Amino acid sequence: MPELRRDPVNSRWAIIAPERGKRPSDYLYKEEGSEERTPENCPFCPGNEHMTPPEIYRLNGEDGRWRVRVVPNKFPALQDYPRLDLTRKGEVFESMNGVGAHEVVIDSPEHTRDIPDLLLEQIESIVDTYVLRLKALMENKAYRYVLLFKNHGKAAGASLAHPHSQIIATPLIPSEVQARLQSSKAHYKEHNRCLLCDLTAEELRVGERIIEEANGYVVVAPYASRFPFEMRISPRVHAHDFTTLSKDERQGLAQLLQRTLARLKGLLNDPPYNIILQTAPNPVLMEEQSCAQISLADYYHWHIEIIPRLTTMAGFEWGSGAFINPTPPEAATRYLRDTDLSA
Amino acid sequence: MPELRRDPVNSRWAIIAPERGKRPSDYLYKEEGSEERTPENCPFCPGNEHMTPPEIYRLNGEDGRWRVRVVPNKFPALQDYPRLDLTRKGEVFESMNGVGAHEVVIDSPEHTRDIPDLLLEQIESIVDTYVLRLKALMENKAYRYVLLFKNHGKAAGASLAHPHSQIIATPLIPSEVQARLQSSKAHYKEHNRCLLCDLTAEELRVGERIIEEANGYVVVAPYASRFPFEMRISPRVHAHDFTTLSKDERQGLAQLLQRTLARLKGLLNDPPYNIILQTAPNPVLMEEQSCAQISLADYYHWHIEIIPRLTTMAGFEWGSGAFINPTPPEAATRYLRDTDLSA
Numbered sequence A, B: 001m002p003e004l005r006r007d008p009v010n011s012r013w014a015i016i017a018p019e020r021g022k023r024p025s026d027y028l029y030k031e032e033g034s035e036e037r038t039p040e041n042c043p044f045c046p047g048n049e050h051m052t053p054p055e056i057y058r059l060n061g062e063d064g065r066w067r068v069r070v071v072p073n074k075f076p077a078l079q080d081y082p083r084l085d086l087t088r089k090g091e092v093f094e095s096m097n098g099v100g101a102h103e104v105v106i107d108s109p110e111h112t113r114d115i116p117d118l119l120l121e122q123i124e125s126i127v128d129t130y131v132l133r134l135k136a137l138m139e140n141k142a143y144r145y146v147l148l149f150k151n152h153g154k155a156a157g158a159s160l161a162h163p164h165s166q167i168i169a170t171p172l173i174p175s176e177v178q179a180r181l182q183s184s185k186a187h188y189k190e191h192n193r194c195l196l197c198d199l200t201a202e203e204l205r206v207g208e209r210i211i212e213e214a215n216g217y218v219v220v221a222p223y224a225s226r227f228p229f230e231m232r233i234s235p236r237v238h239a240h241d242f243t244t245l246s247k248d249e250r251q252g253l254a255q256l257l258q259r260t261l262a263r264l265k266g267l268l269n270d271p272p273y274n275i276i277l278q279t280a281p282n283p284v285l286m287e288e289q290s291c292a293q294i295s296l297a298d299y300y301h302w303h304i305e306i307i308p309r310l311t312t313m314a315g316f317e318w319g320s321g322a323f324i325n326p327t328p329p330e331a332a333t334r335y336l337r338d339t340d341l342s343a
Helices: A120-138 A175-191 A195-206 A247-268 A283-288 A315-320 A329-337 B120-138 B175-191 B195-206 B247-268 B283-288 B315-320 B329-338
Strands: A003-007 A012-016 A057-060 A066-072 A086-089 A093-097 A101-106 A145-152 A164-170 A210-214 A217-220 A231-235 A273-278 A303-308 A323-325 B003-007 B012-016 B057-060 B066-072 B086-089 B093-097 B101-106 B145-152 B164-170 B210-214 B217-220 B231-235 B273-278 B303-308 B323-325
Touching: A057 A120, A066 A120, A101 A120, A120 A145, A120 A164, A120 A247, A145 B315, A164 B315, A175 A195, A175 B315, A195 A210, A195 A217, A210 A247, A210 A329, A217 A247, A231 A247, A247 A303, A247 A329, A273 B315, A303 B315, A315 A323, A315 B145, A315 B164, A315 B175, A315 B273, A315 B303, B057 B120, B066 B120, B101 B120, B120 B145, B120 B164, B120 B247, B175 B195, B195 B210, B195 B217, B210 B247, B210 B329, B217 B247, B231 B247, B247 B303, B247 B329, B315 B323
Parallel strands: A012 B323, A323 B012
Antiparallel strands: A003 A012, A003 A093, A057 A066, A066 A101, A086 A093, A101 A164, A145 A164, A145 A273, A210 A217, A217 A231, A231 A303, A273 A303, B003 B012, B003 B093, B057 B066, B066 B101, B086 B093, B101 B164, B145 B164, B145 B273, B210 B217, B217 B231, B231 B303, B273 B303
């Protein structure tokens, strides 16, 4: 049974998930000769649908075959429990049962093609599925935050090669999200404007970190990029909630996502990366807070982070929380901008 | 010239260090066939002293040969500048020049032997050097924090195989350190006791996460361990400042450090790991604050973190700041405790 434990020293939560059951011998060969899966034994490939837990959702194409499937994670980090149990052990240790959800979005039937190489229509289906599942999970009031992410490549944490995304719903607002909410709120209080709107305006004025502006979105290399070739995609006009995207906005995003990931693939020979959606916390909960003076809808601005995994997190980063980035975002922008997308 | 940039979205600093000069081509082959160095071309091996920048410190053995050398990092993340220049660009971007220091401690003349396999006397020399360099760097009032860490193995960020440690002095207190200071302070305010002293008392009472208690130190698998087989070493009796250790305390630590890393090596076949010293911020600065009602010396407790690098940081961890740990610390404790140290 997964359990959430609070670290009293760092005020940080860890998910202890023994179902994933790792004994020392599981770590001995970290090169992980890795059961390289072929389409024959890949649980995400057409024909092997029985290898996944029972389907939560499927989006069919006009030919009647599935285009996107959503299934529960076989080794969930968090699970659906009837209620949240908080436990306090002595004066210092806090724990709660791992209430939540952990879903896998199988991005397409294709075993080897990821977003840069799929048909645009397929990427639109993926984005549509994201919106739909996030909305569905946010119906549950126990889920304070729903995090969507995608790991591309083994070094980015993808344990199965077949392209997929993941959604984890958590019973608390994660510390990274809280940090964003706080800085956005503070900025709004001071300036009566959205932080990301201000950032984007300044980036557009300066220009040197703008990789692309199209379809109502802006792609930038963030000013204080922690990682080489890090990118942020955000809507040009203020919007706090990813799940309210119109059909047009979803199509525009699908196209830009493809172009942006194609830049990364072309420039860096298909590097490993993580994609993270940073949308507002559960709107069901927000409504409860609608009497508050400042509205989350005003101060929060949804965005997508793309983190190429080219550098190694080492002792300095763990110990300080600061990152050493050898590639200035202005240089990264020039390289990314100049990448040939016709290939 | 290294530059510190503040990320306004996450209130987090990044060090942009273009001297480390990475162009896209530097990242293309991330398997890094790696210029495996042999003692002949290793800059840290005896006979190659001319390959490092000019020595900062050396500790000689009775035979007149060096046992430990300290040299500047060839590609420093931070450098010694005459003064700290803060720049504000527009309303949203803040930057400062990368004031600080970045030193490398060459742990021993041995190219392949790390702490588990060195003579105890040699490890004492390493700990003595740590104390000495930390003290020396804290003389500089511009350095608010001095972080000592050691990366073991390529996957933990060690770019050179010859065992070494690093010290980075920063012009601000890093966010990870601030989080610890805050939680420690809050606990002290509420209970009038040190947080880590309370934690240790509770751990000793419960017992299930105590790996070893010896020489005045306790080795625990932290309650909310983020990583499998994570460990924390802390002094049994309250102490906030690593640099004030007596000869006896340094010897005791050297021995326990060796035993603890030998457990890890024996159990997990020499895995990659990071070691991080979490000591109090620069005491020179603390003295200035001595009029404050609560003293850092009372509420902060120094400790060492050991982070084995067996799991991959993926989208969930980056997006949430929370970690999924498949090995409960109680299980890790049993394995680590039972590891044969006579080998």
